[in-house]
Amino acid sequence: MSKQSDKDKITALYCRLSRDDENEGVSGSIKNQTEILQQYAAENSFKNTRLFIDDGFSGTTFNRPAFNEIMKLGEEGKIATLIVKDHSRLGRNRLVVGSLLEEEFDRMGIRYIAIMDNIDTKNGISDLVPMQDWFNEWHAKNTSDKVRKVFKSKGESGKPLTSNPPFGYMKSPDDKYQWIIDEPAAEIVKRIFKMCVSGMGPSQIANKLSAEKVPTPTEYWISVGRKCGKPPSVPFHWCPAMIANILKRQEYCGDTVNFRSTTKSFKNKKRVDRPESEWIIFENTHPAIVDRDTFKLVQKIREGRHRQTRTGKVSIFSGLVFCEDCGQKMYYQSGKKDRRDPPHFMCSSYSKNPDTCTSHYIGERTLTNLVLESMRRVFLNIQAFEKEFVRKQVESYDSDKKKELTAKRRELEKAKKRIAEIDKLIQRIYEDNVIGKLSDERFATLSNTYETEQKELKEKLPEMESYLEAETDKTVNLQKFVQKVKAITEPTELTGELVHEFIDKIVVSAARYLDGKRYQIIDIYYNGVGIIKPLNPEDMEAGFQRHMAEMQQKQKKTA
Template sequence: MARTANRRERAEEASLRKESGNSFQTAIYTRISRDKKEKPGDSIENQIALCESYIKKNDGHNLVGIYKDIAKTGTEFERPDFEKLMGEVRTGKVNCIIVKDLSRFGRNYTELGNFIEKIFPFLGVRFIAVNDNLDTFHMEDPNKSLEVILKNIVNETYAKDISKKISTSHQIRIKQGGFICGAAPYGYTARKDEDGVRRLYIDENTASIVKEIFDAYLKGFSTLDISKLLLEKKVYIATDYRKFGKAKADENELIRAWMPTTILQVLKNRVYTGTLIQGRNQKHLFEGKKRERLDEEHWTITEDAHEAIISLDTFEKVQEKISSKSNSIKNSRKENKNAKDDTVFRGKLYCGICKRKMSVHRQKSGNKTVFYFSCNRFREFTTEKCATSITEATLEKTVKAAFDAILLNNSKSYKAYLNAYDNLKIEMDKKKEKELTEIDRRISGLSRLQSEYYEKYVLGKWRKEDFEREKGLLGKKKAELESLKERQVAIFEKEVFELEERHKYLTALFKGKTKKWDKDFVDSIIDKIFIGKDNTIEIKFNFEETPVITEKLGRKTRRS
């Protein structure tokens, strides 16, 4: 009885508000999911059109915003535009929400029931679901609330059912030897059988190449050697095979080389023994959780799912060989990770040829650790490595020479900048305050005009059409000013950041003349260093417009 009385009170309040000429500050909320079976009528455009039509036919609504969540599930309420809308509700800018139907607002009946029964009444928000003929200010009948809850149970059951059907369907196909992934592994082709299950079949064009890869590895070929062998035989990489439809290129055709890491993936893939391993990852469709990696015990492993290309004996021999090699690499990496000494240039060096980050290596020379950098990556269309390299000693000598040259040539201008830093910052703050104050003044003026226009409309001095037109123009101007303010704030913040960073850089630069170089100091003065194969080094110092190009061993520097 108490709930019924409260609803009647809210209905009376709505009626009084309407009679007094006050409009509800109304927002339209729309949502569409990723479901390919989504009805055409549920498109964002159709939802907006339906809600706008409702507003036109029913007086007392002032449309203040349209909120759209695209490709968002209805089973959870953590959606970007929904959260923006609730923020406007909490600040009082919105006190009425209109949706096409309840399923657009959400498919979780517990949460939606909580909004309708508790949250919206507490916040004094009117909620309208057009197609469900639901208006919370006209819910005198307590049975109407039960009807809403029941309808949402149907919505949630639908979401759960879809999730369960998809998951069950996948599991059935996997157990039948079905391949539910995308492209078939190299050496196989995937096609649907008469029972509708997609299975793997040997691809006669590429199966022999898979066998050749395994045989070569057992004969002592490294993955790099196998890459060179495949390049000599003009064998397309897997993606190009799918693109061109043939395994090998013509005699004079330029092709891309197989990456050693790709060859290693082939050698470790159990699919070539006839075993399918699927279900390594799982996504809970209904709960809306992100895809997660499952432990091996939860994988779905199907033995003899298709014809094998490699015998189990051959595959196991290859795995033993891979394991013995990887253990030595892991031990070496572990030693490097646990080592207390390190190079201050780690992460700063890039190959001048392929532009990718160079690897760091360490060697023991008596009791001393010696570092060097190298790039062992392939250039495209070849198995030739970039082969750029440099020792830490040579690098340090070269970089310090370039550093000294910069300081010598620019010392006077740098000191003048540092001396003027405090005044520059004060002037920048004054400029920011002046410009933002002016924008705020103009926004306040528009807000006053909006109040005056509304007062004229309420007193009958303006027609509704005139009021709507002028209100729209003012709203547009106000939005432009708000946008201008945001841009100006971003510009000022960027300028201040650059000023402070340059001050930090130049301060560090002068300290570097006397202090020992450490990682923090190198990070503060150097952006990137490119090592070329022709004895050249390109050093990009922070806040230096042009890089310094010099030769190894600290030869004379020259500006690019």
Template sequence: MSEKQYKAVKYIRLSYTDDKNNESDSVANQRKLIDSFIEGHPDIEAVLEKVDDGWSGILFDRPAFKEMMTEIEAGNINCVIVKDLSRLGRDYIETGRYLRRIFPAYGVRFIAINDNIDTLKDSGDDLVVSVKSIINDAYCRDISVKTRSALSVKRSNGDYVGACTVYGYKKSEENKNRLEIDEYPAGVVQNIFKMKLDGMSAARIADELNSWGVLSPLAYKKDRGLPHPKGGYADKPDAKWSATTIIRILKDETYTGMLLQGKQGTFNYKLKDLIDKPESEWVRTEDAHEAIIHRQDFDLVQRLLRLDTRTSPGSDAVQLFSGVLICGCCGSRMTRKTDRYKDAVYHYYYCPTGKKGGCKSPARIKESELTDCVLESLKAHIRNVASLEALLESADSEAMGSRLARRLEAQIAENEHQLKQIGGFKSTLYENMINGIISAEDYKTFRAKYAEDGNRLQQAISALRQELEDLRNHKSGRLLWMEHFKRFEGLTELDRKTVAHLIQSVRIMGKTELQITFNYQMEYEKALSACGEAISAKSAVTEVA
């Protein structure tokens, strides 16, 4: 038997947690300890070193570990040396399987230096090994629980905990848990939303961006050396814009300032496969960062995406009335058809249900006549909105807003009362702990809760005061919808952008009757009612005087 009886592999593992909290577990120190051990054992020769740097011990699909097992299966290695048992792994069952079945099956000697484990001297199945394996498993579970809890708290506080940012944002230099706008890609995102509102399909938008040489989100992040997802469907060197990428951006609420986190998770700390969580479990934080897209435009795009957005044959533009034209009889979406007679081309809409399906709608309606009718109705509605705004401005603003102002003032007073109560509770909290009424742990819990409630109330008071000021200065957000229509004053031609912005649906009730539901129809009717009440109140006051 030769002096060097064992061909050994030095296996070194370092997790991220260890790297941050325990310098003694560094790769260099593990290597030094193993080398020192081998020097004192002339029967062992180190022929290989495998290092898993930044890999958790709970899973055994680590790259260096698998390479080591390949060498063992090939018969090149018959001894494995680690600093301690936890370096091999922290899963109790899997670690035991390697020690009791796999290593013995290949005639491999296992040595864990600091734990005094050497399977040449014992079977590796004693009580010490079992207890240490259980402790390592419990440690991993404890770390997982603490990590998940810490991330949950950060998410609830509106902190960004993701490794990769959404295209259009970057992590703030001052606070890594906050997102800030990345100017160039944010401009691309705004352009994508604009093109969609102008009636372009997702495929056409992708083609436009590719033709302009705009880097796709993945290519942009790689080009700038930014963190990016790996292993995804688009993780390839020549990743280009696609309709799928465009739709994903158009549906991402992050661009409105809303932080959405916790969309995915794992079943437990021993499984790494991600599962999608139901939307009810997502963590939502409003106004967590600066918005790239106005909420109004985002909501409009979502409505457009839900509509039938078919394009005309040979065209990349979405049809003018696509998704908004409805049969007033059966409620089906109207279908566009084309007829040719001699050298002329005629476009018309009809209900696909037909008389055979029980629909009594008119056979067809010409697109040209429909367009003219809708255009005139839109122009009349825009004039009505402008006139309504003028009436609201000329009416007694105090009479109109007094009720709302009183509600806002009452809520502010209520919040201030709660804030004062919290101040009183906080002032006696420490004294209660000193007197033994509450424990130190309860003191910390109550103090954190009072601080959180106080911050929430302060923010609510600030928002309410701002709304009250806007109301008194005639800048209430409730009237911003009027500006939405007034942007189209002077309208002379109907296009897809106008239809998408201003119309919710057009019902064909008959050959000469349409029923148009405009966007913000409810706000319009409420404003009409409020205007009538204000004028009546003003008239009543005048009569009494």
């Protein structure tokens, strides 16, 4: 390359400031770096200078806009010299910095100068530079550890750790840590939850909002002046992932949820999700947009989420129907256009392998009629004979629940006993191995088998203990159920919202034939109360007589 072309090359003056120290706009530190670099360039006759600034970027990452531009120009042979105030401005990742100094800059013909550290690659690289890189990286790690401790302390105090509130909220003008409801956005959130309860999935909800040209969160925030990046390339484009993210946010119940995610390391800033067991939740820290019952119902619906059929149709019962024999879900199949194969449910085990179970086929229309009939009967019982209905269900619950809890306790005790037995078995085979009665190979096989079994049992214990401890009195759930029913008139048709509000699951038995007629039993489990046994005529008569007696008693007191 000619001397003339060398003179045309750029002298890159590079400034970088970490987010930990940044202020609004171009900070004082950037200004200070700029003055030092420009003065050094002038005093040492560096020509064709150009300033590159990365304000608010950590030294552990090299994906920085200004630095990337320098490297691009360097690859094109347009950079002669790169000057920084001090060596740490280049970066705090010793491996990357070492590669740049010893390989990349040399390959691109770039002279590197760090003013304050007296580094100039024109004079060679001192043996002290790698040590300095170690120190710079250690400083970044130490700073990261301090920030994490401050972050942890803040999160444990109940303050929200998110920089910006989720869609539907905004920061209070009086307290940046307090969230208040952003009404226009909150209405969209409420509608999304309502559509989910009605039986619509994220894809269907997203398509509907897009078709109605409802602003996406980013579009809405831009419209109200909130900084949130660039507007989307396609206006009003809601994607299923946006909907799914909104539906799982417990913050909409009024809770602060901290430590949902973290970074891999001080070098790798990629976000990774934490397990729910590591979350810290503070309840009722801000106004709720969605009530807790609705939120729990939506999570239950989402847990049983299902794919659409090829026709795009989704049943209001999808995710709720189970096979009595194998316990697996029953798949919804929209059927064919002809009446010989109407929409129906079929055992998923049978669909995958006919040898494992039977079809347990039940038509969607038949299921709809049976569930609607059951709901009408249960709702009528409650509206007309509330006290008698509650008494009957509690009596039934007491008997059934006691059997279930007894079985659970036996299962728990059996697991604990087996864990203790395995400890003794491992000790025994260890002793047999030591004295030569058991080969090393056999010992390893048995030991691994026992340890695997013990590990699985120990993992089940907390869940079993939690279930026994958390089992509540059914009368509480029953009263909630009764209140819900009393707020609804007699159902004339089934909707997705009605089904998911009241139905927990539906268990379908295999069809049986008697005298040439097909019979099939289904068990309907209602939310919070399980199978409901309707009142028989004797119960209704007893309830009516009790009601008349109470009325007569009141009349006597009035007289």
